[in-house]
Amino acid sequence: MVEDHPLVKEGIMAILADEADINCAGHFYNGTDLLYRLKSFQPDVILMDLDLPDMTGLDLCRKVKNLYPAVCVVALSINNQAGIIKKMMENGASGYVLKDAAQHEITEAIRTVVKGKQYFSRSASLYLRKADTSQLPPLTRREKQVLEKIADGLTNPQIAELLFVDVSTVNSHRKNMLAKFGVQNTAALIKLAIKENLI
Amino acid sequence: MVEDHPLVKEGIMAILADEADINCAGHFYNGTDLLYRLKSFQPDVILMDLDLPDMTGLDLCRKVKNLYPAVCVVALSINNQAGIIKKMMENGASGYVLKDAAQHEITEAIRTVVKGKQYFSRSASLYLRKADTSQLPPLTRREKQVLEKIADGLTNPQIAELLFVDVSTVNSHRKNMLAKFGVQNTAALIKLAIKENLI
DNA sequence: AAAAAATTCCCCCTTTTGGTGGAAATGTAT
DNA sequence: ATACATTTCCACCAAAAGGGGGAATTTTTT
Known part of the structure; x- marks a missing residue:
């Protein structure tokens, strides 16, 4: 044991x-x-x-x-x-x-x-x-990265700078995650992500 | 026992x-x-x-x-x-x-x-x-109510309607909470609130 | 009764987010 | 090789959030 x-x-x-x-x-x-x-x-x-x-x-x-x-x-x-x-x-x-x-x-x-x-x-x-029955859609590697930064309070421009990509890219990931989980905004996304142990 | x-x-x-x-x-x-x-x-x-x-x-x-x-x-x-x-x-x-x-x-x-x-x-x-040493500032009753609604994905206008107050009031509560906890945006606020068991 | 805190609302303005609808360039698996 | 998924980016625009400041009213505490 x-x-x-x-x-x-x-x-x-x-x-x-x-x-x-x-x-x-x-x-x-x-x-x-x-x-x-x-x-x-x-x-x-x-x-x-x-x-x-x-x-x-x-x-x-x-x-x-x-x-x-x-x-x-x-x-x-x-x-x-x-x-x-x-x-x-x-x-x-x-x-x-x-x-x-x-x-x-x-x-x-x-x-x-x-x-x-x-x-x-x-x-x-x-x-x-x-x-x-109620499985969550999986997040990609990049999406998970972005999600963590969002949860840390970073904005799209800040995340873009960190990951060396365009703001539009970060925004795409953010919007994809909202769509994947069927939530309306970032607040609900973060709550769901934490409750489901994703971050 | x-x-x-x-x-x-x-x-x-x-x-x-x-x-x-x-x-x-x-x-x-x-x-x-x-x-x-x-x-x-x-x-x-x-x-x-x-x-x-x-x-x-x-x-x-x-x-x-x-x-x-x-x-x-x-x-x-x-x-x-x-x-x-x-x-x-x-x-x-x-x-x-x-x-x-x-x-x-x-x-x-x-x-x-x-x-x-x-x-x-x-x-x-x-x-x-x-x-x-690292105690969190306490939330008021109203702030807690607003915080829960935010975490559920409701926007300021939606919360205002639910609580029968003006949008500006809800926005005030939101901004007060950001200031209290020293966070930059709602995402960080939600994360902190959940990690600290406030919601 | 007076002081303090909470709740309510207002202004102005900038930044960020979110919705719609693409599209090209990589990877990755079959 | 050829689908498929991922990652990257674009435009346009509306809605929401956030930062600064102020102020009146109600509750609660002292």
């Missing part, structure tokens, strides 16, 4: 202690410690928090799966963004359990992924389904 | 189980259940999550303290907004423990508040200090 919140760590420990067929091989407060330990011993499953002090769960998961493909990773997160869930699965995770999960969901997740199957906690799959 | 996340609940239970002088009198998944139980029995301390399914921690804390002033409330939250911490204390809470707290901080909090003192976990007091 990699989990930097002692409260959650203790909770999972307590839940797992009751299970005869599940044994906790070790606990780490950050990704570096885990990677070091994996050199000498690979567990069947790694429960991995996504908000670690030294690296993102995305990076840690990729690293672990590259070095030891046989190890199953179950992501553990308070983050319910469908985008993050999808990215974790692309990075090789086998399961995703939100921290509001019920006790049995943790043990269910472990037992499911060691069989080679995927597991999502109830609330995680809810979010995935919702994201499927 | 009032806590709707089973993982955290189990963690706290496990931590408290090791302490001879602390005894968990009961656990509830929502505020209503707690209030019902308090009619027949009042514990010394209530550990209270702020993100409950049926009511906000702010409301629950106020209700509990109004009905049973002798009970000490310790807020338990992933939320590190200084504003929320201050509001909880104003509503009668005795302590504030963030969910990234170390094990001993939970027990320390409980032992401290029963003595009538206040307790803040390390990270909570860090945030309080930071908020003291």
